[in-house]
Structures are given as C-alpha cells and as structure tokens.
Amino acid sequence: MKNQYLYQMKNRYKIVVLLTVFAFMSSFVVHKFYVSVTQIDFVPKKQRIEITSRIFIDDFEKGLKKKYNKDFYLSTKKEIPETNDYIQKYLEEKMKFVINNKPYKVTFLTKEVEDDVLICYSKVQFSEKITTFEIFNSVLTEMFSEQKNIIHTDINGNKKSVLLTYSERSTLLEF
Structure with missing residues (x-):
C-alpha cells in the first residue's frame, strides 16, 4: 500500500515537473496568430453593401509582396503610389460575393491605418432584397x-x- 502511494506521488511529481517545464518553454515561443475581420453591411438607402476589412499590416504586406513581387511599404512614407490599385486587384481576387445567385464585383474605396491594422473599405452596388448571400474570402x-x-x-x-x-x-447565408 505504501509503495503504491509512493509510486503515485512520483508520477504526479513527474507530471507537475513536465507541465512546469512545458509552460516555461512555451513562454519563450512566439506563436503568430493570422486573422482578418470583415464586417459586411447591407445599406438599402445607399443601394450598396459596405465592406470593412481589418488585416494586420505586416501580414498583408507579405501577401502582396508574394503575389506581385513588389515591396509596398504600407502606411509609410515609402508606400508606392499604385498601392491602392494592387489592393483593389488583390481584394477582387480574394473576396467574391454571389448575391441572389448572381456574382458581384467588389470595389475598393480607400484604406486607413489603426495601430498595426490596415482597414480596407470596399463596396458592392446592390439595391434588391437579399435572399441568398454567398461569401468567398x-x-x-x-x-x-x-x-x-x-x-x-x-x-x-x-x-x-x-x-x-x-x-x-x-459560405452561403440565406435570409
């Protein structure tokens, strides 16, 4: 009985030590989180769908550079003049909308910076009642x-x- 108790205590001790070592080691490992957040609002009075996308600047720069083999220097004094054209082209390819079974083109409007996030404003002209909305992102x-x-x-x-x-x-949303 005493030996079994000592055996359990040693195993618990080993588990605690391993968990402590793991927690200590993981505090030194930086795990990057890759995420974008897009808000899509249908505004019937303006006859359009408004799209606001928040994308981390450094990640977006890497994506644009890989796609177009150019340095864009987003939101710096070195940003290239045709950046907005490339963002439009990129978003047209990467974000697609099929509304009521018909595809619609995304039009990039402008961008702004908030901390380390690039906020991209886009729109889709649309004036009918929406019954289905397919989103590709x-x-x-x-x-x-x-x-x-x-x-x-x-x-x-x-x-x-x-x-x-x-x-x-x-995804396909139905209304």
Whole structure:
C-alpha cells in the first residue's frame, strides 16, 4: 500500500515537473496568430453593401509582396503610389460575393491605418432584397495556411458571423 502511494506521488511529481517545464518553454515561443475581420453591411438607402476589412499590416504586406513581387511599404512614407490599385486587384481576387445567385464585383474605396491594422473599405452596388448571400474570402490563405477570416454580416436586419479558413473559404447565408 505504501509503495503504491509512493509510486503515485512520483508520477504526479513527474507530471507537475513536465507541465512546469512545458509552460516555461512555451513562454519563450512566439506563436503568430493570422486573422482578418470583415464586417459586411447591407445599406438599402445607399443601394450598396459596405465592406470593412481589418488585416494586420505586416501580414498583408507579405501577401502582396508574394503575389506581385513588389515591396509596398504600407502606411509609410515609402508606400508606392499604385498601392491602392494592387489592393483593389488583390481584394477582387480574394473576396467574391454571389448575391441572389448572381456574382458581384467588389470595389475598393480607400484604406486607413489603426495601430498595426490596415482597414480596407470596399463596396458592392446592390439595391434588391437579399435572399441568398454567398461569401468567398481567401485573404492571405495563400501565404498562411493558419489564416482565419472572420466575417460578420448585417443583412436585412439579420446579424450572422462565420469563420472561413484555408480549407473552408466560402459560405452561403440565406435570409
């Protein structure tokens, strides 16, 4: 009985030591988190869908550089003049919308910086009642397989959220 107790105590001690070592070691390992957040709002009065995407600047620069083989220097004095054209081209390819079974083009409007995040404003001209809304978002998935693209929608007064990933890049919402 006493030997069994000592055996259990030694095993517990080993587990505690291993967990402590693991916790200590993991505090030195930086694990990058790859995520974008996109808000999609249908604004019938303006006859458009407004899209606001928040993407980490450093990740977006890496993605743009890989895609177009250029340094963009986003949100710095060295930013190249044609940056907005490349962002438009990139977002057209990486974000697609099929509304009521018909594809629509995303138009990039402008961008701004908030801390280490680039906020991209885009729109889709649309004036009908929305019954189905298919969203395709593969922003930065070609660069980071761990990329998560969170989508929040407010369409016809209905709020929904979805998570898109490298393996699941699209979703269909019904209203």
